[in-house]
Amino acid sequence: MAQSPDKQNTLVMKFGGTSVGSIAAYKQVIQIVADAKKDWSNVVVVISAMSGITNLLIESAQQASQCNDHCYEQAARTLTQKHNEILDALVHDELLKQATSQSIQALITDFSNFCQAISVLGEATPRAMDAVVSLGERMNVRLLSAILQSAGIKSQCVESSTMIITDHHFQSARPDLAETKIRTQAIIHPLLEADIVPVITGFIGATPQGVTTTLGRGGSDYSAAIIGISLEADAVWVWTDVDGIMTADPRMVDCAQTLPELTYSEVAEMANFGAKVLHPKTIHPIVQEDITLRVCNTFNPKNPGTIITSDEHMDETGKMKAVATISGLKLITIKGHGMLGVPGVASRILAAVATTRASVPLITEASSEQSICFAISMELADQAVQAIQNEMAAELNNKDIDSVSMTDEVVIVTLVGPGMRNTVGIAGKIFMTLADHQINVISISYGASDLSLSLVVQIEDLEKAVKALHTLIC
Numbered sequence: 001m002a003q004s005p006d007k008q009n010t011l012v013m014k015f016g017g018t019s020v021g022s023i024a025a026y027k028q029v030i031q032i033v034a035d036a037k038k039d040w041s042n043v044v045v046v047i048s049a050m051s052g053i054t055n056l057l058i059e060s061a062q063q064a065s066q067c068n069d070h071c072y073e074q075a076a077r078t079l080t081q082k083h084n085e086i087l088d089a090l091v092h093d094e095l096l097k098q099a100t101s102q103s104i105q106a107l108i109t110d111f112s113n114f115c116q117a118i119s120v121l122g123e124a125t126p127r128a129m130d131a132v133v134s135l136g137e138r139m140n141v142r143l144l145s146a147i148l149q150s151a152g153i154k155s156q157c158v159e160s161s162t163m164i165i166t167d168h169h170f171q172s173a174r175p176d177l178a179e180t181k182i183r184t185q186a187i188i189h190p191l192l193e194a195d196i197v198p199v200i201t202g203f204i205g206a207t208p209q210g211v212t213t214t215l216g217r218g219g220s221d222y223s224a225a226i227i228g229i230s231l232e233a234d235a236v237w238v239w240t241d242v243d244g245i246m247t248a249d250p251r252m253v254d255c256a257q258t259l260p261e262l263t264y265s266e267v268a269e270m271a272n273f274g275a276k277v278l279h280p281k282t283i284h285p286i287v288q289e290d291i292t293l294r295v296c297n298t299f300n301p302k303n304p305g306t307i308i309t310s311d312e313h314m315d316e317t318g319k320m321k322a323v324a325t326i327s328g329l330k331l332i333t334i335k336g337h338g339m340l341g342v343p344g345v346a347s348r349i350l351a352a353v354a355t356t357r358a359s360v361p362l363i364t365e366a367s368s369e370q371s372i373c374f375a376i377s378m379e380l381a382d383q384a385v386q387a388i389q390n391e392m393a394a395e396l397n398n399k400d401i402d403s404v405s406m407t408d409e410v411v412i413v414t415l416v417g418p419g420m421r422n423t424v425g426i427a428g429k430i431f432m433t434l435a436d437h438q439i440n441v442i443s444i445s446y447g448a449s450d451l452s453l454s455l456v457v458q459i460e461d462l463e464k465a466v467k468a469l470h471t472l473i474c
């Protein structure tokens with residue numbers, strides 16, 4: 001790879017959908033890449049689809065599976081129009097414009113053909129969905145690479161399906177990191193040697209046989225992490241539309257502020273709890289290598305955003321740093337006198353829940369062992385209750401279990417901060433604050449993590465709870 005004594009070595013920058021959602025946004029990206037090239041020997045770009053495109057592709061394929069062809073025909077026109085609008089505004093060389101437009105158009109033709117096949121079959125398999133949804137990123141790398149070239153930056157688009165090798169778990173594939181590293185270096189190093197900025201599709205991989213897979217919704221951050229570790233990059237910067245990771249959702253709390261620095265574990269705790277800024281899987285691969293991760297704002301590049309550092313930098317003060325939330329949940333409670341002292345009840349209940357493929361963000365059990373309660377996404381709650389009733393049919397029949405019940409919608413509100421578990425008085429402060437604001441706490445989870453305390457409240461209390469708890473953040 002190229003190396004220059006007065007520059008840092010390798011930077012991977014990922015731009016999310018909103019960073020490539022308008023002419024103005026693409027212009028910002030050009031400037032950011034040009035600036036990065038001044039400071040770094042090797043600049044690699046990973047991008048998502050244009051804002052809104054992935055949703056459009058999913059919706060079209062789903063409609064096609066119900067034989068509603070009108071939807072994808074309309075979507076094909078929208079795709080052409082959106083990409084051409086940017087191309088016309090930002091690519092000036094006629095030949096380049098034409099070549100780019102043709103290769104984007106070829107993908108739009110693929111899109112229509114895929115949807116037509118889905119419509120004929122009357123079903124959109126996960127494999128077919130991946131073929132369709134990957135098109136958003138594939139169109140966009142062609143577009144951005146042409147835009148960079150037009151701005152005088154040598155660039156080439158790269159399909160990550162030639163580099164990121166995954167298993168066959170369509171729509172949520174897992175990468176084979178060893179194989180991916182070999183392929184990524186083989187493809188990207190020669191480009192960097194030639195001072196070319198590779199523009200790589202986020203979100204996408206392929207099986208060893210070359211069948212397209214995707215890494216799950218929002219997976220482009222994860223792609224950037226995979227490419228960062230494969231290239232042994234010094235830094236991965238994730239460009240988004242907010243000033244880094246904030247102390248709370250600014251739509252709920254006016255005085256929410258950017259956190260200049262967070263440790264890997266703190267941010268992982270927040271990623272779990274719906275801080276939509278980083279895809280949860282992004283942190284883990286980066287934490288193992290010593291790569292600096294930064295989250296910054298495409299529309300405010302002067303703001304340093306949030307730097308995510310290794311856990312060695314964690315201060316053990318018990319300071320509360322952020323309030324994160326997950327909404328769209330229900331609590332399921334299983335009660336029964338016959339559960340006391342019987343081994344294996346919890347494991348059977350959770351195994352039954354797992355058959356619905358729901359993940360469980362919070363669990364509590366009464367020390368009397370006569371009730372277990374857990375949170376689950378609203379969409380899967382009915383299914384989970386059914387699965388538990390089936391698994392526990394004999395116990396329900398014998399009245400060892402009295403009931404399996406479910407609440408209305410609830411939310412989890414989590415306070416994140418280092419050393420919370422070992423700090424005297426933290427729980428007291430939190431509950432006093434909630435009581436002062438007349439907020440009822442339905443359930444609590446504390447102690448499993450050193451870094452957080454989670455509370456379940458009713459959906460109606462969400463905003464009030466977040467505002468109240470944010471007053472505890474110093």
Ligand code: ASP
Pocket residue numbers: 016017048049054055136202203216217218219220221
């Ligand atoms: N375009 C994909 C999605 O919307 C991946 C990403 O944006 O990270 O889920």
Ligand code: MG
Pocket residue numbers: 016017048218219220221
């Ligand atoms: Mg994203």
